[in-house]
Amino acid sequence: MEHETGGSIFYTLWDFFIPAFNCPHRVDRLGALGDGGKWICGVDRLAMKHDPCVVYSFGVNHDSSFEAAFLTRAPNCQIWGYDFSVSSWGPEITENPALAPLCHFNAYALGAEDKPHDSPPTYTIDTLMKMNGHKFIDILKIDIEGGEFETLAQFVEPYLRPDGPGLPIGQLEIEIHAWANNGDFEKFLTWWENLERGGLRPFWTEPNIIYVSHLRTRPDLAEYSFINVKERHALIADGY
Helix, strand or coil: CEEECCCCCEEEHHHHCCCCCCCCCCEEEECCCCCCCEEEECHHHHHCCCCCEEEEEECCCCCCHHHHHHHHHCCCEEEEEECCCCCCCCHHHHCCCCCHHHEEEECCEECCCCECCCCCCEECHHHHHHHHCCCCEEEEEECCCCCHHHHHHHHHHHHCCCCCCCCCEEEEEEEEECCHHHHCHHHHHHHHHHHHHCCEEEEEEEECHHHHHHHCCCCCEEEEEEEECCCCCCCCCCCC
């Protein structure tokens, strides 16, 4: 994950994966300061969508500050949330009568294959989209403690052909957990390049410094925001 030379040079994995793309609209940080907030491209653009505005949030824990802040800005949207470690949204949603009807929750796990009879039940992104009747996700938010590697590898695989369709998402908000073998450079590079082959381009990053300072550990966690440039959607085309 990190490397230190015989001198004083120190670098991390994140130094090699910089957000080299620009969101073509305003970028806003929504949600709690520190851990929990997300950098979003074109919130106001999504708030004016003609088509249904759909958000998927994997990894809710007890903090729904991002979801609440987003819906306050874009009340035409709805959010589908999944987290097997809790039984509901956080108080930012459950205690707000205006936002609660816009949010749907299930205590499911996200995985690379469907295991509906497991405890907790596990589903892929594709299966959940079919269950919900969705063909496109405007914002896909993932914070699943390292499970993002296997899950996203499976999700993007059908969309890797240069002449094929784009991923059915507008943008990806993800906390990357590069601990243990996930921080292996060659393995991480292959995973990252497949995200790019699927059309995703990073436009923002925020290292999780709270994780470092609170636990006195390595900088293994970082938030990244990606925009999909391969598929036509509200952030890169008019008429949506």
